Amino acid sequence: MKPAQSPLLQKAYDLRQAIRSKAHTGPTSGLVQGAMQGNVVILPADWASDFLLYCQKNPISCPLIDVSEVGDFTMPELGHDIDMRHDIPEYYVYRNGEKVENRTDIEELWQDDMVAFVLGCSFSFEHALSQAGLTPRNIEEDVNVSMYETNIATVPAGRFFGNTVMTMRPYVPKDAIRAIQITTRFPKAHGAPLHFGSPQEIGIADLSKPDYGDAVSVKEGEVPVFWACGVTPQVAIRNAKPPICITHSPGKMLVTDILDTDLAVL
Numbered sequence: 001m002k003p004a005q006s007p008l009l010q011k012a013y014d015l016r017q018a019i020r021s022k023a024h025t026g027p028t029s030g031l032v033q034g035a036m037q038g039n040v041v042i043l044p045a046d047w048a049s050d051f052l053l054y055c056q057k058n059p060i061s062c063p064l065i066d067v068s069e070v071g072d073f074t075m076p077e078l079g080h081d082i083d084m085r086h087d088i089p090e091y092y093v094y095r096n097g098e099k100v101e102n103r104t105d106i107e108e109l110w111q112d113d114m115v116a117f118v119l120g121c122s123f124s125f126e127h128a129l130s131q132a133g134l135t136p137r138n139i140e141e142d143v144n145v146s147m148y149e150t151n152i153a154t155v156p157a158g159r160f161f162g163n164t165v166m167t168m169r170p171y172v173p174k175d176a177i178r179a180i181q182i183t184t185r186f187p188k189a190h191g192a193p194l195h196f197g198s199p200q201e202i203g204i205a206d207l208s209k210p211d212y213g214d215a216v217s218v219k220e221g222e223v224p225v226f227w228a229c230g231v232t233p234q235v236a237i238r239n240a241k242p243p244i245c246i247t248h249s250p251g252k253m254l255v256t257d258i259l260d261t262d263l264a265v266l
Helices: 008-020 045-057 122-129 175-181 232-240
Strands: 037-042 064-067 093-095 098-103 113-121 146-153 163-171 223-228 245-248 254-259
Touching: 008 254, 037 045, 037 064, 037 122, 037 232, 045 064, 045 113, 045 232, 093 232, 122 175, 163 175, 163 232, 175 223, 232 245, 245 254
Parallel strands: none
Antiparallel strands: 037 113, 037 245, 037 254, 064 113, 093 098, 093 245, 146 163, 163 223
């Protein structure tokens, strides 16, 4: 039986149940604001130590929140009745570095040697931005956040290497400064931006063509602001080529019972 809990945690639980039943299969940005959302990487145990080291060497792109026991698909530290096989709206399945399919659950693919990693997500600071009157454009336009592969290399570790993926949210300069101040308080959700201004400087040719997610409008007088993104490991997975790896679909996250404020620093 589900224990009594706050209205916010009840909403998080209800959303996970809707995802588990396939009633919700879309993006999770802007949903259950105040509850931490997480990026997910699931690997065989003999690849887990390399990936753990990759996270430790790249804490801005890959801020580690929790790691499961080998073969355990529950994450009790992150929420009540979480089942990593069912509680993400859409999964990507990689085999030997190639994405081969999308799924709404992975029960058939779960192996006894699998290890699940949950990484912090920028959706966790979107609530703080919205509370400050800086609602991200992707929430205003009710679309997935824009994500781009850049030319900024991560630090290699073991078999994992690749460039950084970033999310983009546009602001006028004075609001961009405030957004930087706010997001600096969330190092476990990627923290402060890595870049703002010219996208060409970081290898992005066209903002209207994100590599993942949806394009958002950039209005006159606004500058694009770029944060590290938890899709970065998916680039490293393509390069490392593990026999099987399962991730979340970009923008479709694990919604936890951890509060965003628990990730913030003063």
